[in-house]
Amino acid sequence: MATFDTTRTTYGSATVAGQVTRFFHNALSAVQNWNEARITRNALSALTDRELEDIGLSRGSIETFIGR
Template sequence: MASFDPTHTQPHGRLFGGRLSQSAVALIGRLAAWNDARVTRNALSRLSDRELYDIGLVRGDIDDIRR
């Protein structure tokens, strides 16, 4: 007699769907990090040199923001 146990779960990565969902989560995380850096660079670019100096940055530092 065959039985199905819905309380027993497979660890992530054991099934194709688990690896696929982990890849999707990683991709979404990278996209979110890229977008956050983009928004930050845009906001900093709108500041004056004096405002950047007040927060300890110079205009050249904006390009170094990766994450």
């Protein structure tokens, strides 16, 4: 009867898979963060100066508020 050992770990394969997964996760997170900042920037830019003043911002501080 033949047997094979299933308790051996395959060194390196989990590391590569983890790196690939982490790369795509980081890329997706970066795109999501960029899109959220874009939406916020567009919404704030559409406000009048008076509306911005009401929430404590000025037109020049929009980029600082978003944290570009």
